[in-house]
Amino acid sequence: MSISVNPAVAAIPYGDRKRIMELCRGREDLVDLMSGNPYQQMPEWIRRRTTELLNSGPMRYTHYWGMPELRQRLAEKLRSECGISVDPERGILVTHGVQEALYVVMRTLLRPGEEVLIPSPHYANYLLNTVACGAEPVFVPLRETGGFLPEVDELEAALSGKTRLIVFSNPNNPLGVTWPDGKVEELADFVRKHDLLVVVDEIYRDFAAPRPPLSIASLPGMQQRTFTLQGFSKSYFMMGMRIGYLAGPEEVMLHIKQLHYLIMLCPSRIAQYAALAALDCPAECLEPMYREYREKLRILYDGIMRIPGVSCVQPNGSFYVFPNFSCFGLSSMDLAAKLIEEAAVMTLPGTEFGSAGEGHLRLSVVSDRDRVEQGLERLLRFAQGRSNQVIPGRGMRTS
């Protein structure tokens, strides 16, 4: 028998990592400069406190929207760190990572045929969620020549009567850049002027340098049209715990929370315990880890800048750099494949983040420093071996 399925679900595209994954299969010798899944252990401090809470009582379902104590702490954090005032009872939802937050927000807001502005290259799920809602993605280019910052005239040109919202991450995955305050303010002006909504993914905010980005929801008139997504996965190396949170306008949160209930019942109690522990984790535990990640990014960037013909926007946020390797005359996918086969380095083709990523690779620093250095060395050796094949003028120096 053949079972028909809902076409909106069948339309959700599968990513194209299959070729990369198949090339990696069974290879023990590869250095991972590919993934966004750190090899770093959760701080011992958080593990110890989580264990205490695990043993402190029954592992019952929690409040559907998240434990009240956790929502209270998150409201304080949003106020003091991001300048966002939100009622912990009505305006915050604890989610299964930013992944769930993104799904429930977009599914609640979007109707078929509406349009979503996606600055691109982009995190693939902004597109997948748009498609899953039957809505239309409209890509707005983030240009290497402009330091991967969005330009308002290009956003204006992408508008139509059906435009509902803009979704982006700041700091940016895959681009590695944090948009400066002035750019965030420009974006807010644009959004207010055209009466749009914002979905902003700030999961990498603690990895921005020299400080976390300006939260767009904190600007005048923006809180009532902004859904702010943050989480614990990256900041505390608790990816597999699956705890994020979402703050947004109360009238819509009411519906989002009911959809969340229907999917989740509640977030995991033990993961919420870990989140509470994380909020108490001393800065002395965390700061050295953030510093190490910035340092690894600097090492990777400096190394890449030594390759003739390759350009790279200097990273100042997230785990990534997004260099332009088009001087090698290969597609991103072919280059990533060759790097696995010939140099034993895993990277992601820029096209994983939309066609605007063609010519680029996304390189990450989730491996330990010595592994990152080893991967960089292999990459440099590979580049040296191809130096006589470099196509002049295809790369672009921005600094």
Next chain:
Amino acid sequence: MSISVNPAVAAIPYGDRKRIMELCRGREDLVDLMSGNPYQQMPEWIRRRTTELLNSGPMRYTHYWGMPELRQRLAEKLRSECGISVDPERGILVTHGVQEALYVVMRTLLRPGEEVLIPSPHYANYLLNTVACGAEPVFVPLRETGGFLPEVDELEAALSGKTRLIVFSNPNNPLGVTWPDGKVEELADFVRKHDLLVVVDEIYRDFAAPRPPLSIASLPGMQQRTFTLQGFSKSYFMMGMRIGYLAGPEEVMLHIKQLHYLIMLCPSRIAQYAALAALDCPAECLEPMYREYREKLRILYDGIMRIPGVSCVQPNGSFYVFPNFSCFGLSSMDLAAKLIEEAAVMTLPGTEFGSAGEGHLRLSVVSDRDRVEQGLERLLRFAQGRSNQVIPGRGMRTS
């Protein structure tokens, strides 16, 4: 500004527990015979092993569909305990409880306008998910006089050209009964004859007496049309961990898994560790707990049967009894409210499970035995106080 939302999401009804919850607010004296959220701690054995795994390495994202080792173990369990043969790579998905499993299955299968058969009284989420898909619920009565078993002629009468699937739980929440093998076989005949699909929620299977129910997917020709939902929440008292799983036809699982990825990225790693630990938990840890729950159910049932005019189908599964209190001449909601106000006992109105539950209350045994006994005593005293108001013939003895 007013933000419009997707009407399919806005249509998801909120439950009607508000009045009950408000009556309970601030009352420290209440006995909980209401909830499905046990006060029982996770077995120490599982907590210890989970702690070891928490400290064993980084808390990374896992495989999107669940850790391969866990899926392998679940495939073995499904084969040996339920007679269901399923490929761990293609036919199983680890979910955020049965709640997520139900959502992703129904959202993937259903299109607007299709019809869903729901034997009723029913777990509210079967209805909520139907509505959230824009599909139509068709309730089929489960009659107290028939021991809450579905009758095939009533199912036949509910069919239309749009009927896609039937969804039910076995053992049943809220009814407390386990449908016998013969009834499950009748259901399978009905489903095959009319080329329908089955979504079966077996979350309470370890609480069935004298043994777990026959899994409908194990019957000839049924696996290719059945989605079997099971979980760890009830069987191991790890509700707040949020781990369930889903087995179904591979062609559809492909789409379900992609929707799951979009919502979840992956299930919680630590919850999957706890699930692996639970699968190794010795029966000596578990059997006494299941026995205690059966014993508490027996105590509650025996007590209720002593109330003149009240009838009750004898429970043999799940955490619940579903007695008929219509002899008191009150609506379920009014009776539940009075019980809180006058007897300090929390119960759920049968109407929480559809209008077919009118006249009934759902009573649970998630509290410790002495609390259950105390709650029962209060209930009996309340009933005695109203014994001169009993309306003869409104209750119905089935045994």
